[in-house]
Amino acid sequence: MRNNKLLYSTPEKGLDMTAYAHELAKQIDTTKNYSIIGVSLGGMLATEMADFLHPEKVIVISSAKNRKEFPGRYRFQKAIPVHRLVPGFVIKIGTRILQPIVEPDRNKDKETFKSMLKSKNSVFLKRTTTMILTWKRTSNNKSIMHIHGDADKTLPPRFVHFDYLVEDGSHMMVLTRGDLISQLINQILKE
Template sequence: MLKKLAAIALFLVSFAAFAQKEVVYLIPGQGADARLYKNIHLDSIYEVRNIEYFTPEKGWDMQEFAHQLAKQIDTTQAFSIVGVSLGGMLATEMNDFLHPRKVILISSAKSRKELPFRYRFQRVIPIHEIVPGAVIKASAKILQPIVEPDRGKDAKTFKAMLRNKDPKFMKRTVKMILEWDRTEFDQSIVHIQGDLDKTIPARNVAFDYLVEDGSHMMVLTRGALISDLLNQILTETSE
């Protein structure tokens, strides 16, 4: 009897492990939150979890922030990571120590070399050090309509996400981006970029997929297309 119960228990454990879904973690951009992914729909074989930002400690760099955010990731089961903009940079860092099945970047950069010249310029002349966080947040509100050509498709969400941002978060993450020291990246990272991205122009990055008429926030404004791409990439077997 005990042997039968043990066999049944072993079967149930094995079945549960087999039936366990792969988790796909979504990391938003600097001025965004989980609402950025509201139009993304992954296949039912995946479980979706959002990485929640918090205000990093003063002095943290990209690597430290990535390590702290990674505490939200359960590494005991299969998982992949999708990151937009700043989220993609953080996903690139996480790839080094978490080794997910797949890392997919959208509207992002895999190293400081892929950031536009204005970012590298501010690294040399650190204007951001003397600009208050409230000013950085206000500037983002002003620049958003300029750098996001299709912002009007869901202006309410854009405004709401940015409105909720802590000025300290904005200032400290700007510093992280400008002082990011990564020069190399894992070639297995998959990169999706839009040809109308004015924040990180496509000409700056080595992309795998170029989305026609895709802006920096296309994950929100072109949700159906990006969902199809993500499902395609996630189901592809790694070489």
């Protein structure tokens, strides 16, 4: 099995989650057996891809498989779309300030998280935020396997239909609990 990573280009303005998934899927070699694994936004995109690519397995981690798995604040932000009025650089600054509050696990490896946020493009953040908040999907392929953390504050587990719940797993658990997540992924891929 290959280990390919998708290169996330900045989506065109107005592109929705489904169209962006189709755009990114062009990078996937579907001539051989493959599985898709996505984290956070990547899990939402993997959910979309499951409909038209039909991989062997789809695993989402610290994500939502449809908008029904979003907490109320996402629905509020969709109803009152302040994010559309705010410039991308303000969203980036807000993320740097709010993320440690929402996901305190981020403090376990501050340099990695600072580097990740610094490298995020403001336009990418603004457009993907809009994409997430306007995501229309209300159901998903039932074969998708979902790994979620019991301490995820970004997407609280009480809203999510997961297959594996990781104790003390935050939204950042792929970095903070990487060994355990790798074990779970390998177990799912062998099934």
